[in-house]
Amino acid sequence: MKGKIFHGGIHPPTFKELTSQKPIKKFPSPEKVYLPLLQHTGSPLRPLVKKGDRVKKGQKIADVEAYVSAPLHSPLAGKVASIEEWPHPVRGKYLTIIIENDGTQDVEHQGILTWDEIEKIDIKALREWIREGGFVGLGGAAFPTHVKVSPPPGKNILTLLINGAECEPFITCDHRVMIERTETVLTGIFILARSCGAQEVIFGIEQNKPDGIEKITAAIINFPIPIRVFPLPTLYPQGSEKHFILTVLGKEVPPGGLPLDVGVVVNNVQTAWAIGRKATEGLPLIERVITMTGDCLNSPENVDVPLGARLAEVVDFCGGFQQSPHKAIMGGPMTGIAQVSLDVPVIKGTSGFVFLKKAIQKKEYPCIRCGRCVIHCPMYLLPTDLARYAEYGDFEEAKKQRALDCVECGSCSYVCPAGIPITHYIKIAKAEILFQSKKGGK
Amino acid sequence: MDELRLIQTPAPHIKSVIHVPGIMMMVVLALLPATIFGIYFFGPAYTFSPLLFSIVSCLFFEWFDCKIFKKPVSIQDGSALVTGLLLGLSLPPGSPFWLAIAGGGIAVILGKQVFGGLGQNIFNPALVGRAVLLISWPKLMTTWIAKASFAFPNLEQGALALPQGVDVITTPTALAVSKGYGFSLLNQLEPKIVWRLFIGNVPGCIGETSALLLLIGFFFLLWKGIVRWDVPLFFVIGLAGVALVAGQNPLFHILSGGAIIGACFMANDYTTTPLFFKSRLIFGFGAGAITGIIRILGGYPEGVTFGILTMNAIVPLLDKLMPRQFGVKKS
Numbered sequence: 001m002k003g004k005i006f007h008g009g010i011h012p013p014t015f016k017e018l019t020s021q022k023p024i025k026k027f028p029s030p031e032k033v034y035l036p037l038l039q040h041t042g043s044p045l046r047p048l049v050k051k052g053d054r055v056k057k058g059q060k061i062a063d064v065e066a067y068v069s070a071p072l073h074s075p076l077a078g079k080v081a082s083i084e085e086w087p088h089p090v091r092g093k094y095l096t097i098i099i100e101n102d103g104t105q106d107v108e109h110q111g112i113l114t115w116d117e118i119e120k121i122d123i124k125a126l127r128e129w130i131r132e133g134g135f136v137g138l139g140g141a142a143f144p145t146h147v148k149v150s151p152p153p154g155k156n157i158l159t160l161l162i163n164g165a166e167c168e169p170f171i172t173c174d175h176r177v178m179i180e181r182t183e184t185v186l187t188g189i190f191i192l193a194r195s196c197g198a199q200e201v202i203f204g205i206e207q208n209k210p211d212g213i214e215k216i217t218a219a220i221i222n223f224p225i226p227i228r229v230f231p232l233p234t235l236y237p238q239g240s241e242k243h244f245i246l247t248v249l250g251k252e253v254p255p256g257g258l259p260l261d262v263g264v265v266v267n268n269v270q271t272a273w274a275i276g277r278k279a280t281e282g283l284p285l286i287e288r289v290i291t292m293t294g295d296c297l298n299s300p301e302n303v304d305v306p307l308g309a310r311l312a313e314v315v316d317f318c319g320g321f322q323q324s325p326h327k328a329i330m331g332g333p334m335t336g337i338a339q340v341s342l343d344v345p346v347i348k349g350t351s352g353f354v355f356l357k358k359a360i361q362k363k364e365y366p367c368i369r370c371g372r373c374v375i376h377c378p379m380y381l382l383p384t385d386l387a388r389y390a391e392y393g394d395f396e397e398a399k400k401q402r403a404l405d406c407v408e409c410g411s412c413s414y415v416c417p418a419g420i421p422i423t424h425y426i427k428i429a430k431a432e433i434l435f436q437s438k439k440g441g442k
Numbered sequence: 443m444d445e446l447r448l449i450q451t452p453a454p455h456i457k458s459v460i461h462v463p464g465i466m467m468m469v470v471l472a473l474l475p476a477t478i479f480g481i482y483f484f485g486p487a488y489t490f491s492p493l494l495f496s497i498v499s500c501l502f503f504e505w506f507d508c509k510i511f512k513k514p515v516s517i518q519d520g521s522a523l524v525t526g527l528l529l530g531l532s533l534p535p536g537s538p539f540w541l542a543i544a545g546g547g548i549a550v551i552l553g554k555q556v557f558g559g560l561g562q563n564i565f566n567p568a569l570v571g572r573a574v575l576l577i578s579w580p581k582l583m584t585t586w587i588a589k590a591s592f593a594f595p596n597l598e599q600g601a602l603a604l605p606q607g608v609d610v611i612t613t614p615t616a617l618a619v620s621k622g623y624g625f626s627l628l629n630q631l632e633p634k635i636v637w638r639l640f641i642g643n644v645p646g647c648i649g650e651t652s653a654l655l656l657l658i659g660f661f662f663l664l665w666k667g668i669v670r671w672d673v674p675l676f677f678v679i680g681l682a683g684v685a686l687v688a689g690q691n692p693l694f695h696i697l698s699g700g701a702i703i704g705a706c707f708m709a710n711d712y713t714t715t716p717l718f719f720k721s722r723l724i725f726g727f728g729a730g731a732i733t734g735i736i737r738i739l740g741g742y743p744e745g746v747t748f749g750i751l752t753m754n755a756i757v758p759l760l761d762k763l764m765p766r767q768f769g770v771k772k773s
Binding site: 325354421 | 451455456462519521559561562712713715761764765766
């Protein structure tokens with residue numbers, strides 16, 4: 001089976017050399033952690049603890065009945081200091097469980113799994129085991145993993161894809177995880193493959209990570225199911241799920257569809273690592289590796305941080321700032337979210353923080369129809385027209401012109417010589433279209 | 443540490459460096475070789491004033507329009523400069539200064555500002571200006587001068603040889619000779635005509651004569667990623683195709699008149715061309731073919747202006763040819 005290079009895409013400078021050769025550093029256990037009740041895509045959680053309760057490391061502290069959700073666990077042992085509104089990296093402010101570290105090492109372990117057990121365990125039980133670990137996609141979208149690996153009746157998953165593209169500039173945490181924690185990643189991949197019933201695994205890694213390709217290729221020799229490494233061309237947005245599948249398998253996910261529709265499920269490298277870690281150490285998703293980087297941080301690092309660590313403390317861990325940043329971005333610079341405060345905590349979907357000295361602002365001109373956005377759009381859209389429909393509030397027309405197909409990669413805004421925030425306009429159109437259709441449905 | 447002032451803007455947070463005025467300056471730069479050649483070849487006395495007044499007029503009228511309609515002044519985006527330069531280059535040497543001023547005003551006001559300014563116009567502004575001038579002052583717009591040694595004999599007045607002892611004379615263009623008396627006679631008068639058209643030492647508009655220098659400018663823009671190759675190539679294919687069907691020399695048609703400046707710099711204008719590859723091929727081919735048809739069958743010896751303007755008009759239609767949707771196979 002042969003893949004294809006997708007249409008369009010861009011080659012932004014990667015800046016990955018800042019951290020790509022730096023080993024992961026462990027962040028010391030913080031005094032306090034801040035755990036918002038919204039960590040994933042799906043239903044918000046309800047707290048299972050109240051102020052003053054003692055919690056152990058790894059203890060479940062929030063959950064909800066809803067299917068599309070994943071429980072939350074405490075990353076350290078201590079006391080619930082309060083449950084209050086706190087800055088959230090995506091939502092402004094959100095209800096947050098604040099836990100005070102008491103310095104003890106009480107740990108609540110969940111069931112570990114050996115390779116033999118993984119091979120034999122009932123698929124349903126395995127999916128429940130994944131849900132109880134609180135796993136979500138750690139690439140940034142934070143979609144609950146157990147939902148992903150459970151195809152609805154009548155659909156089969158043939159191939160499990162592991163996304164190691166990491167196409168966002170600056171970010172290198174997945175790169176480091178695949179090199180330094182290869183064994184655990186492979187354990188996680190085996191669990192994921194078993195839980196979704198995939199017959200085959202393909203591990204895609206962008207060619208700008210030759211050491212990653214080498215390491216994984218060497219490590220998969222004795223893997224129990226067919227697995228291969230697919231070196232991906234270095235092209236943004238290679239890590240976008242739809243384009244990742246197209247490159248690796250040559251299949252296009254239909255509009256509005258899921259990878260399931262082409263018999264595929266895609267999981268991020270670090271998700272596999274987190275799951276593998278539960279199998280070996282019995283710990284749920286309470287820590288993750290993030291990349292702290294940018295042009296004004298004294299010491300850019302890949303840091304293994306507990307969830308809920310306050311950004312300001314992680315900045316101090318990285319030596320503080322050389323000079324004040326004007327931009328603090330959660331995630332990569334192409335799709336990440338600009339932060340207003342360093343009080344925000346690390347959440348499950350945090351792949352890193354990028355700090356920039358300058359907020360790049362292009363002077364805005366009217367669209368000159370140069371066609372760059374059309375050439376670079378990986379979804380065959382006409383971004384400039386979509387932006388214009390959104391600007392004038394003609395969401396019907398935007399919908400007709402396939403606004404919902406947009407994967408929000410930011411390529412159009414990146415290349416626009418007129419400095420028009422095209423992606424932002426299309427996002428507004430998408431939100432409005434979805435809102436209207438929900439309203440119409442009721 | 444001093445207080446943090448974090449700025450919130452939507453993603454993406456990094457941007458390419460290219461911007462609108464930069465693009466316009468690149469285009470001006472690309473046109474400079476042909477401009478300098480035109481000034482040198484026809485002489486500053488005949489070229490300076492049309493070029494200067496055309497550019498100044500375009501800038502002035504854009505500023506004037508912005509002031510009158512109380513819009514922010516937009517001349518710093520550079521598009522009026524490009525329009526002025528292109529218009530000036532497509533005027534005959536020796537054009538009176540007021541012709542350039544009128545052309546610039548028409549180009550900017552009627553060609554661009556009435557549609558809503560930069561990026562909104564349907565027709566190429568410089569060509570709108572030129573077309574109006576051509577219809578309003580046909581005699582002035584088709585009177586050509588050149589240094590006597592580079593001119594063609596005035597066949598209409600029965601002269602078969604060039605007059606001696608004069609510096610600058612009026613002359614027909616190669617296209618006019620070919621149209622009136624056939625390419626074979628032109629070839630008799632000047633066996634190296636195709637080579638001369640390529641170099642540019644022939645009568646014509648100020649900036650259109652040197653195919654070589656225009657192509658150098660075009661390839662510079664191509665290399666810089668400012669323009670695409672599709673429209674110019676298919677313009678040339680369309681023109682050559684019509685010439686072949688009519689049994690005429692295709693290379694002569696491609697190199698003569700305004701075909702090269704039209705294909706590379708006017709048909710290839712951002713705003714007035716389609717966005718999709720397929721539509722662009724149709725657009726380029728159509729503009730080239732209409733140019734050829736006008737040259738061979740029409741009343742004018744030259745057809746680039748109307749060829750491009752005609753295709754400009756159907757750009758919105760061509761832009762309906764969207765590519766297939768991602769994830770949907772072609773039915």
